[in-house]
Amino acid sequence: MRQILKKIIYSAFLAIMLLLPFFSRSDYDLFVTNKALLNIILASGLVFLTGFAGQISLGQAGFSAIGAYTSALLTTRLGVPIPIAIICSVFLSVIAGLFVAIPSFRLKAFFLSLVTISFGQIIYLLLVNLTDFTGGSRGLFNIPFMKLGKSPFTNTLYYYLFLIITALVVLLMNRIKYSYIGRQMFAINDDEVAAEACAINSKRAKFFAFGLSAGLAGLSGALYAHLFGFLTPDPFSFFESSNFVAMAVVGGLRHLSGGVVGGFLLTWLPELLRLNISGFENYYLIINCVIVLLVIVFLPYGLGAALFKALSRLWGEKQSALTLRNLKNKSNNIERE
Amino acid sequence: MVLNDFLQNIIGGVTVGSTYGLIGLGVVFLWQSINRINFANISSAMLTAYLFYSFYTQLHFNFFFSFITSIAIIAIYGLLLRYLVFEPISRHGGDKLEFVVATLMLCTLWLSVIKVLYGGLPKPFPPVFGESTKFVQIGPISIPSVYFWIFFVVVLLIFALFLFLRKSIIGKMLRATAQNREASLLMGINVNMTTSLAFMLSTTIVGIAGILLAPIYFVSLELGGGSIGVKGFASAVMGGLIDPFGAILGGIAIGLVENFSTLFISSAYKDIISFIILVVVLIWKPRGIFNWTAKGD
Amino acid sequence: MIMAIILETKALTKRFGGIVANNGINLSIEEGKTTGLIGPNGSGKTTFINQVSGIFPPTSGEIIFQGENISNKPACKIAAMGIARTFQRIQLFNHLNVIENVLVSRRKFMSSSVFDVALRTSRLKREEAAQFDKAMEILAIFGLDKDAWKLPSSLPYGKRRALEIARALALEPSLLMLDEPAAGMTKEEFMEILKIMDILKERKITMLLVEHTMEFIRKAVDWVYVLNFGEVIAEGPFEQIEKNKAVISANLGDEE
Numbered sequence: 088m089r090q091i092l093k094k095i096i097y098s099a100f101l102a103i104m105l106l107l108p109f110f111s112r113s114d115y116d117l118f119v120t121n122k123a124l125l126n127i128i129l130a131s132g133l134v135f136l137t138g139f140a141g142q143i144s145l146g147q148a149g150f151s152a153i154g155a156y157t158s159a160l161l162t163t164r165l166g167v168p169i170p171i172a173i174i175c176s177v178f179l180s181v182i183a184g185l186f187v188a189i190p191s192f193r194l195k196a197f198f199l200s201l202v203t204i205s206f207g208q209i210i211y212l213l214l215v216n217l218t219d220f221t222g223g224s225r226g227l228f229n230i231p232f233m234k235l236g237k238s239p240f241t242n243t244l245y246y247y248l249f250l251i252i253t254a255l256v257v258l259l260m261n262r263i264k265y266s267y268i269g270r271q272m273f274a275i276n277d278d279e280v281a282a283e284a285c286a287i288n289s290k291r292a293k294f295f296a297f298g299l300s301a302g303l304a305g306l307s308g309a310l311y312a313h314l315f316g317f318l319t320p321d322p323f324s325f326f327e328s329s330n331f332v333a334m335a336v337v338g339g340l341r342h343l344s345g346g347v348v349g350g351f352l353l354t355w356l357p358e359l360l361r362l363n364i365s366g367f368e369n370y371y372l373i374i375n376c377v378i379v380l381l382v383i384v385f386l387p388y389g390l391g392a393a394l395f396k397a398l399s400r401l402w403g404e405k406q407s408a409l410t411l412r413n414l415k416n417k418s419n420n421i422e423r424e
Numbered sequence: 425m426v427l428n429d430f431l432q433n434i435i436g437g438v439t440v441g442s443t444y445g446l447i448g449l450g451v452v453f454l455w456q457s458i459n460r461i462n463f464a465n466i467s468s469a470m471l472t473a474y475l476f477y478s479f480y481t482q483l484h485f486n487f488f489f490s491f492i493t494s495i496a497i498i499a500i501y502g503l504l505l506r507y508l509v510f511e512p513i514s515r516h517g518g519d520k521l522e523f524v525v526a527t528l529m530l531c532t533l534w535l536s537v538i539k540v541l542y543g544g545l546p547k548p549f550p551p552v553f554g555e556s557t558k559f560v561q562i563g564p565i566s567i568p569s570v571y572f573w574i575f576f577v578v579v580l581l582i583f584a585l586f587l588f589l590r591k592s593i594i595g596k597m598l599r600a601t602a603q604n605r606e607a608s609l610l611m612g613i614n615v616n617m618t619t620s621l622a623f624m625l626s627t628t629i630v631g632i633a634g635i636l637l638a639p640i641y642f643v644s645l646e647l648g649g650g651s652i653g654v655k656g657f658a659s660a661v662m663g664g665l666i667d668p669f670g671a672i673l674g675g676i677a678i679g680l681v682e683n684f685s686t687l688f689i690s691s692a693y694k695d696i697i698s699f700i701i702l703v704v705v706l707i708w709k710p711r712g713i714f715n716w717t718a719k720g721d
Numbered sequence: 722m723i724m725a726i727i728l729e730t731k732a733l734t735k736r737f738g739g740i741v742a743n744n745g746i747n748l749s750i751e752e753g754k755t756t757g758l759i760g761p762n763g764s765g766k767t768t769f770i771n772q773v774s775g776i777f778p779p780t781s782g783e784i785i786f787q788g789e790n791i792s793n794k795p796a797c798k799i800a801a802m803g804i805a806r807t808f809q810r811i812q813l814f815n816h817l818n819v820i821e822n823v824l825v826s827r828r829k830f831m832s833s834s835v836f837d838v839a840l841r842t843s844r845l846k847r848e849e850a851a852q853f854d855k856a857m858e859i860l861a862i863f864g865l866d867k868d869a870w871k872l873p874s875s876l877p878y879g880k881r882r883a884l885e886i887a888r889a890l891a892l893e894p895s896l897l898m899l900d901e902p903a904a905g906m907t908k909e910e911f912m913e914i915l916k917i918m919d920i921l922k923e924r925k926i927t928m929l930l931v932e933h934t935m936e937f938i939r940k941a942v943d944w945v946y947v948l949n950f951g952e953v954i955a956e957g958p959f960e961q962i963e964k965n966k967a968v969i970s971a972n973l974g975d976e977e
Contacts, residue, residue, distance in 0.1 A: 205699040281812040286800035329528040376533035387518030407870040
């Protein structure tokens with residue numbers, strides 16, 4: 088019976104996802120949801136980097152910026168078709184990620200965070216100051232929207248596109264976690280020296296982790312550029328980078344749903360607060376911060392992790408392995424609660 | 425480059441840099457005692473400056489009262505930081521990363537609170553250190569008189585800290601706990617007290633730095649924001665995160681580089697230079713410029 | 722019978738700043754035998770293992786493994802070449818369960834790539850299943866198969882040590898180095914470790930055993946090197962070493 092409950096809940100979730108555009112109150116709400124999906128993509132990459140591989144990064148907005156501005160410039164200045172521009176910008180973001188991986192070989196935790204902060208800030212400052220190239224604080228205009236035939240994408244079309252991409256990203260993360268790659272990331276996170284003694288090449292693993300998370304951040308940025316049609320350096324500041332990390336932590340660092348829950352919540356929470364308390368711009372930020380603080384203090388493993396723990400209690404499954412699916416036919420030793 | 429400019433830049437760089445060093449000191453104290461980095465370190469600077477502004481300019485209390493009360497409040501804030509943030513996070517299973525994110529949120533929180541309470545425009549720092557436009561002529565160089573006061577207070581503070589840490593019993597207990605927590609416990613040192621003390625010292629020192637920086641950066645959100653905060657961290661890192669006095673030296677180095685770089689590059693790129701230097705130092709000499717042996721992560 | 726030397730060090734020296742942790746060590750390990758490395762605390766035993774396993778390179782001297790100079794190779798390469806080790810303080814992957822810990826070592830035997838993972842190819846599924854079975858087999862040798870789904874933190878000390886050895890063995894190494902495996906054990910746990918040593922010897926695993934406990938060494942090793950202040954002061958079969966004056970005067974180890 089519990090299995091049926093699980094199927095019902097998942098189906099309901101799927102139905103809501105597919106029918107969301109018809110439920111939303113306004114086009115703006117759909118736009119926010121689109122931003123949320125993009126943040127989910129980025130946050131999932133960050134959960135992989137920080138939660139799984141244990142590498143702290145306070146500069147993800149930098150990779151996002153590289154993705155966004157590359158795609159924007161390629162399409163506006165060079166007339167490159169959008170899909171190719173996006174692929175190029177993801178490629179560039181990955182390269183940037185590989186470079187940032189190098190300091191992580193020798194530096195840990197706090198020191199690494201300073202390098203990533205510096206990276207993010209250098210990108211941001213370059214965006215602001217290289218006005219001929221990037222339009223500076225004035226911004227980059229007329230970034231083409233994606234088109235269906237002759238007509239540009241509406242928020243609804245963007246929603247379905249982003250939904251598919253996000254679903255693919257989450258699927259990819261799922262497959263990675265439940266494979267030897269997930270295992271070696273967690274191993275390096277727990278004890279890098281011991282992992283090396285088990286023939287795990289930690290340098291290559293870190294390259295992979297940084298590259299993947301940077302690529303996802305770049306993808307997120309590139310899609311944002313074409314969603315919004317207009318780019319300024321604002322969404323790529325340190326504030327955003329720290330917000331992304333908050334998404335990962337609030338969502339749940341070692342859990343697949345971390346990026347999804349965190350990305351969704353922390354995109355929508357400021358919006359909901361902003362709408363309720365009109366006229367007091369800065370109050371929403373205060374409440375936002377307080378709520379995040381409360382979550383971190385009382386649920387440091389993340390909301391996503393707490394949610395799934397509750398859910399699995401509901402349908403009577405205990406997941407006792409981090410990187411192995413419940414292999415029912417493999418072993419009769421799965422613990423029951 | 426004229427000699428005058430050169431000397432003026434040195435004096436400016438050393439003065440401002442030493443306050444960066446004080447902020448780095450706050451970082452080092454906390455790192456040494458609880459092995460955590462408080463990203464909201466810089467908020468103490470901003471909060472104390474605004475508190476002082478409120479007491480002195482808005483409520484018209486006298487200088488000493490305003491100063492002492494602001495410092496006292498920020499010291500209590502340090503204590504609250506321990507019991508309302510650090511302890512609960514540790515108790516519920518959170519580790520370094522959770523603390524980092526929590527303090528990042530705190531930083532944003534304080535920036536928003538100040539913006540709500542005081543508005544986003546910078547306020548002028550009251551002329552307690554002499555009129556900000558007053559200069560002192562030494563030979564061909566003119567130095568803002570504020571600089572003297574700032575430097576004087578910094579030197580006094582460092583001297584007081586030195587005496588406290590090296591000579592007093594409490595200071596020695598603090599250093600002992602920082603070096604080896606378990607052993608200190610076994611020796612009967614009240615580690616609980618020294619931890620609270622470390623928190624309070626961290627916020628107080630940075631708070632004083634905030635008041636010292638306010639004449640230059642004004643009583644503004646900038647004081648609690650990223651660009652100065654990063655310089656504080658950079659100072660701490662240059663000192664290898666070990667020696668508080670290394671942080672001061674690191675800060676001075678940053679102040680000097682900052683001042684001299686504006687001679688060659690436009691000030692827009694000044695911040696980029698600081699970050700690049702930080703990255704270079706981290707990659708090339710992660711144990712600090714002077715190569716202290718850093719305590720493990 | 723030809724005695725193959727599987728590992729040899731020539732004048733192996735390691736300096737840390739002013740301290741000479743290993744000074745000109747000449748040591749050779751015979752294939753199929755268990756070689757012991759004993760000495761008081763601080764004599765450089767762990768430093769020696771750290772150099773051989775590649776955690777840091779020697780200051781001077783050579784490490785030759787199966788005819789190849791491995792002195793400056795990184796740790797993961799050396800592990801891939803066939804040298805596995807355990808650590809003085811048990812270093813397990815605490816967020817992975819027992820079988821996942823062993824599976825980390827089994828990565829070496831998988832040829833799948835990122836693309837296999839992303840597309841969930843049949844190769845990946847096949848290899849993951851095969852390695853899972855192999856890992857279970859290895860756990861069974863150590864009596865840990867019933868604990869496969871537990872986290873290391875819920876295992877008693879003796880089993881955690883066994884798991885660490887199992888994980889090292891999962892690499893199918895040509896040389897297994899154990900750093901004080903019997904440290905901190907109760908009498909029962911000690912017996913279990915001895916049983917493990919018997920199992921390993923039965924399988925003709927070449928071992929380097931760093932130990933402190935004389936009883937353990939006596940029962941386990943074929944040949945002993947004695948280290949003091951970073952230098953080899955004696956070598957030979959255990960009975961000879963026991964009576965060696967220099968060894969006795971250096972006051973080595975504890976009698977259990």
